[in-house]
Amino acid sequence: MCRVVDLHQAVLAKNDRAADTLRAELAARGTTVVNLLSSPGSGKTALLERELVEARDRAVPVAALTADLATENDAERLARSGVPVKQVLTDGLCHLEAGMLAGHLAGWLPTPIRLLFVENVGNLVCPASYDLGEKLRVVLASVTEGEDKPLKYPTAFGLAHLVVVTKTDIAEAVGFDEAAFRANVERVNPGVEVLLTSARREMGVGLLLDRALAAAAGAPVHSPVMAREPHPHTHDHAGDPTDHAHDHTPDHAHDHAGDPTDHAHDHAGDQTDHAHDHTNGTAAMAQPRS
Template sequence: MCKSVDLHQAVLAKNDERALVLRDFLDQRGTLAVNLMSSPGSGKTALLEVLLTEGTASGMTSAAVTADLATENDATRLARSGAPVQQILTDGLCHLEAGMLHRRLQGWLPENTDVLWVENVGNLVCPASYDLGETLRIVLFSVTEGEDKPLKYPTAFGLAHLIVVTKSDIAQAVGFEEDAFLDHVEQVNPEVPIHFTSARSGQGVGSLLARVRRYRAGEAVHRPVLAGAHAHLLHHRHEAADPADSQPRAALDGTAS
């Protein structure tokens, strides 16, 4: 178990080194990097397509990199915005790493890019532990996902600089309890800014782009600190914390699971 922990820490340390190099590379170009993370089906690609289209129309030079385990469907879709787009296929890896992103940007990223949008693999566990050299880390949450998502994934939500709620136009129809969601966010990431958006109606897109522009102009981003009991969850684990944790748990009726 110790060797597994040491190896994981070494992998994260190497990624952090590469993230520093990438952050310097982007800073020298004046490019704001935005790391977008969410569960599958949150509407991340749909919202990003609108952000790219409206951002370009308003004079904000943008580019996007999208990561998936397989297929180039998202890159094809995002290219409809007219912005430069690249696809990274992780070949089964559950997250994007700084080295993978840096290699893809070399010789491709246009010199005048104001904002680089990075659509991470659809996953709220593994990507949360990997710094991509981003300036702004956004976690997206759909109103259809359940208000307790921040408590279930405290690392992802707890390390976010900004939280974006998607599909807000159907919030009432699906019975979304906004107050409960906001309370759960406050427990893991106090005072983090939250934007409510809809890719279909355009709700909140303009204000989100305006905030991104302010960040690129030098406005300080929210600096999260994992709150209280969740602080130990900074990095996810692939091994059991205790050997007993890897054993089958008893079912509610007392029989073996």
């Protein structure tokens, strides 16, 4: 009997298992992952740098891993905070996956680390579907991106535990309508908290750290309405080991119209990832993952 194979769902199910394993392993070490998602140019790196300095000043042990398609610019900026920072170059891949993250943390993540901030690839499409073993998922949007951003990217905003607005120091200049933005966030993710920040003016700096520490301490985080369920699946191995049936939840649906970056990938064994460990701004090449 021929059955349809949904490779995207199979990849997501595999990623969810890896994410659960990583979450448990890090929890045993006392480490909580904070996954940061945004479009390119949202000001995510600038705000994260301020949060890392705040953590350092409060003597909170933190580390940061930042992912980009190319360049080490973000890691060099974050390393100025004085906390452990690692750069991952994805060689064109538009998102991180749990197995990839686990590979880069192995042998690098210092102990003890209370919070690990993961700055995902700048993209609100692909990363939205991939759990990285985080306890707190944060979606950021700048005031320059438009109030309808949550409606255009409902999966990213709909799965967030926290939403952060950046660059509010120029909100009036660009005509940002805060009430409209909040209303649109509420439409896709009822009840999620929205924080207003400005890294330049240091407005709201420390709030993200506060929320992350609360989550690490066991405080309940927001439960998104469209939170993904596990991917239960059954296997029919008779004569065809690739013939798998999957129970698909609607929360992983993607609209690919006009966005060529929204692809599912299975990179086990064939993706060469480059990682750089930055200490005081100096990069050292780590061995590629085998």
